Each structure stands twice: as C-alpha cells, then as structure tokens.
Amino acid sequence: MITDIVILAAGQGTRMRSAKPKVLHTIAGKPMVEHVINQAQSIPDSRIHLVVGHGAEQVKAALSDYSVNFVTQSEQLGTGHAVAQALPSLTEGSRVLILYGDVPLTPADVMTAMLSQVTANSMSLLTVELANPQGYGRIVRQSGAITAIVEHKDASDDQRQIREINTGIMAVSQSHLAKWLPTLSSDNAQSEYYLTDIIAMAASEQVAVVGSQPAFEQLVQGVNNRQQQAELERWYQRQLAEQLMAEGATLADPARIDIRGELSTGSDCFIDINTLFEGKVELGNNVTVGANCILKNCTVADGSVIEPNSIIDQSTVAENCTVGPYARLRPGTELAIGAKIGNFVETKKSLIGEGAKVNHLTYIGDAEIGAKVNVGAGTITCNYDGVNKFKTVVGSGAFIGSNTSLVAPVSVGENAVIGAGSTITKDVEDNALSVARGRQLTKSNWKK
Numbered sequence: 001m002i003t004d005i006v007i008l009a010a011g012q013g014t015r016m017r018s019a020k021p022k023v024l025h026t027i028a029g030k031p032m033v034e035h036v037i038n039q040a041q042s043i044p045d046s047r048i049h050l051v052v053g054h055g056a057e058q059v060k061a062a063l064s065d066y067s068v069n070f071v072t073q074s075e076q077l078g079t080g081h082a083v084a085q086a087l088p089s090l091t092e093g094s095r096v097l098i099l100y101g102d103v104p105l106t107p108a109d110v111m112t113a114m115l116s117q118v119t120a121n122s123m124s125l126l127t128v129e130l131a132n133p134q135g136y137g138r139i140v141r142q143s144g145a146i147t148a149i150v151e152h153k154d155a156s157d158d159q160r161q162i163r164e165i166n167t168g169i170m171a172v173s174q175s176h177l178a179k180w181l182p183t184l185s186s187d188n189a190q191s192e193y194y195l196t197d198i199i200a201m202a203a204s205e206q207v208a209v210v211g212s213q214p215a216f217e218q219l220v221q222g223v224n225n226r227q228q229q230a231e232l233e234r235w236y237q238r239q240l241a242e243q244l245m246a247e248g249a250t251l252a253d254p255a256r257i258d259i260r261g262e263l264s265t266g267s268d269c270f271i272d273i274n275t276l277f278e279g280k281v282e283l284g285n286n287v288t289v290g291a292n293c294i295l296k297n298c299t300v301a302d303g304s305v306i307e308p309n310s311i312i313d314q315s316t317v318a319e320n321c322t323v324g325p326y327a328r329l330r331p332g333t334e335l336a337i338g339a340k341i342g343n344f345v346e347t348k349k350s351l352i353g354e355g356a357k358v359n360h361l362t363y364i365g366d367a368e369i370g371a372k373v374n375v376g377a378g379t380i381t382c383n384y385d386g387v388n389k390f391k392t393v394v395g396s397g398a399f400i401g402s403n404t405s406l407v408a409p410v411s412v413g414e415n416a417v418i419g420a421g422s423t424i425t426k427d428v429e430d431n432a433l434s435v436a437r438g439r440q441l442t443k444s445n446w447k448k
Contacts, residue, residue: 028237110126125209137166257275260279366390395415
C-alpha cells in the first residue's frame with residue numbers, strides 16, 4: 001500500500017531567536033528535519049510531503065538533494081490547516097503518516113509499527129507520559145479507549161492532571177483525512193485549526209484510535225528553544241556513545257565525545273576526551289584517538305595512534321601509523337603503513353610512503369614521499385605559484401635536511417640527501433647530495 005508521509009515544517013520557531021527556520025537547527029550536526037526525512041525514507045512505497053512556510057526558500061535549498069514534494073502553508077493557522085495544505089497531493093486510499101520537522105529522533109521502526117495499525121476502522125496515535133506535561137495536549141480516555149485530545153490552553157483543571165500527552169505523530173487513512181480535515185473549526189483558545197480534533201471525530205464514528213508509546217520520551221521530544229536542543233543533543237550523543245562501548249570501544253568519558261555522522265570502530269579502540277567525529281569515519285582495531293582530536297570523513301587502520309589535538313580530514317591512515325600531536329591532515333592525504341606525521345605538520349593531497357617520517361614543523365602539499373624518507377623540521381613543498389599547483393616527488397630512502405624548500409615541480413631521487421637550509425629548484429638524481437644555499441659571510445668586529 002502507498003504511504004504518504006507528511007512532515008510539518010512551516011513554523012518560525014520564535015523561541016529559538018534565530019533568523020534560521022527552526023527545522024534547520026541541528027542535532028548531531030544535521031538539520032532536525034533531515035533526521036526525520038532519513039528515517040521516513042526507509043518506509044517502502046512512500047512519498048514524502050514537506051509542508052513549508054516560514055523560511056521556505058532556506059528549507060528548500062537545504063533539502064535540495066532529497067526527493068521531497070514541497071507544500072506551502074502561506075499562513076500558519078495550526079497543525080490541522082498545515083496538513084490540509086498537503087491533502088490535494090495525497091494518493092487516494094493511501095495510509096498517511098504525520099510527522100514533525102522539529103521532532104528529529106523518532107525511529108523508522110516506530111513509524112512502521114504505527115502504519116501497520118491503520119485500517120478502514122482504525123488509526124494510530126503516538127503518546128507519551130511525562131512527569132511534567134505542562135503545555136502539552138492531554139490524552140482523554142474512556143474505559144481505556146482514546147476519545148479526544150485536549151490542548152493545554154483549552155483543558156480543564158482535571159484534564160491538566162493527566163500525564164499522558166499527545167506527541168502529534170499519527171497515522172491515519174487518506175480517506176478519513178479527506179473527510180475530517182474540511183470540518184475542523186478554529187473556535188478555540190488559540191484560534192487555530194487543531195489536527196488533534198480529528199481524534200474526537202474518529203471516536204464519534206467508531207474509528208478506533210490505537211495508542212502506542214516509544215521506549216524513551218526523547219524519541220518524540222520536540223525542540224522549541226536552544227535549551228531543549230542542547231538537552232536532546234546530549235541525550236542523543238549518549239546513546240551513540242553507549243552503542244560504541246557495546247561494540248567494544250573504550251571511551252575515556254562518554255559525555256565528552258561528539259559524533260556528527262557515522263562512526264564505526266574495531267575492537268579495542270580507545271577514544272579520549274573532547275573528540276569530534278564528522279561525516280563517515282572508520283577506525284580499525286586497536287586504534288587510539290587522543291584528546292581534542294577532530295576526524296572528518298576518514299579511515300584510520302589497525303594499530304594507528306592519533307595523538308592529541310590533531311585534525312584528519314578526508315584522508316586515509318594505514319596500519320601502525322602515528323599522527324600528531326598538533327598535526328593536520330588535509331583532504332587527499334594518504335599515509336602508508338608505519339608512516340609518521342609529527343607535531344605541527346600539515347599535509348595536503350599527498351602520499352606519505354611506508355615508514356616515512358615527517359616529524360615536525362613541516363608543510364607537505366601535492367607531493368609523493370617515498371618509503372623510509374626522513375623529512376627534517378621546517379621543510380616546505382612550494383607547490384603553488386599563485387595560479388597553478390605543482391607536484392613534488394621524493395624517492396625512497398631520501399633524507400631532506402631541516403629548513404629545506406622544495407620548489408615544485410621537482411623530484412628528489414632515491415637515497416638522495418638534501419643539505420639543511422637548501423632551496424631546491426632542480427631535480428636531484430638518485431644517491432646524490434644536493435646543497436643549495438647562500439655562502440656564509442662573516443665580518444669580524446662589525447659595527448651596526
């Protein structure tokens with residue numbers, strides 16, 4: 001059966017105090033509405049309709065890579081009005097799942113379970129019990145059956161004592177929505193068209209409202225301000241940390257790790273405090289990541305050590321390498337087995353050969369460094385002439401003295417030696433010594 005998924009994302013979110021639409025604020029580095037879309041996409045035979053309003057063009061631009069039908073709600077007149085804007089786009093006879101762009105963590109299995117409860121005579125409603133239900137719509141039951149939802153502002157004192165609240169997430173047939181939505185009234189405390197009013201309509205027509213609850217209240221928690229965003233972020237990060245530890249990683253402090261993408265770890269990895277992982281990061285077995293490191297879209301193979309305060313971005317680190325401390329591997333860097341990148345070294349679009357050492361205070365860009373090369377402190381590959389980039393090639397076993405400038409395009413042969421302080425502008429053959437520096441001039445008893 002076709003499933004139409006309607007995601008409401010038209011609100012301004014004034015309590016966020018931001019020029020950015022609320023649904024574009026992030027959890028784990030990804031816009032909240034993108035979390036919702038990612039989960040919804042896993043439902044077979046589904047179409048996603050996103051209701052936009054405030055900041056619609058920003059939302060559309062942010063989600064341009066997704067196959068989404070954008071529906072405009074020009075005036076924000078309530079949730080019932082928002083869903084009604086999508087009604088003409090829905091497939092006749094479909095099941096309809098209604099989600100919210102600022103409720104980012106509802107998992108796909110919860111959605112699927114709700115959809116399975118939709119029939120010609122039943123609909124599904126996701127509820128949750130809160131210790132403090134202030135501000136939420138209350139679930140009214142009679143003999144255990146859900147008969148209505150009363151918004152907080154419209155609730156009586158007795159109804160406000162109810163702890164079971166409406167999450168807003170529901171699944172219902174398109175035919176019922178087509179019948180009920182046009183009859184909604186705005187005669188209430190907020191002068192809005194409440195989607196929740198269809199629950200009473202369902203009860204009056206003997207359409208069963210099947211209630212279910214998530215495993216954790218955070219799975220249906222909406223974000224209305226920065227404080228709630230921060231609270232949900234920390235809860236979500238804790239769940240990711242728990243999963244890593246269950247898979248065999250050791251975290252120095254599970255509260256001080258941030259994952260903004262996908263992180264996979266082999267056995268016996270150790271991750272120190274204040275580490276940040278972005279995009280897709282893969283760690284092999286026995287990998288150590290030191291404190292205050294940032295790893296983005298990279299792979300670190302078995303036995304490698306990333307020392308504290310290092311950055312690895314779109315790079316590949318082979319087995320038994322050492323990086324850092326205070327090293328930066330920029331996009332396109334590849335370290336072969338046993339390579340070492342030391343403190344205050346920056347690399348970019350370069351291959352560092354097996355067992356090669358670039359120990360400190362060095363820039364290697366657009367270069368191919370052979371196996372067992374030793375690069376001295378202060379070495380620079382001069383790869384950019386202001387217009388074009390050029391390549392430097394250093395053969396296996398070469399020794400590059402400290403404070404050397406290699407002016408690309410240039411190559412240094414195997415087992416060659418470059419004297420410290422040289423500026424190399426011409427190719428150096430295998431097994432040669434090359435020194436290119438000004439002669440030292442000393443004047444005794446010189447007066448300033």
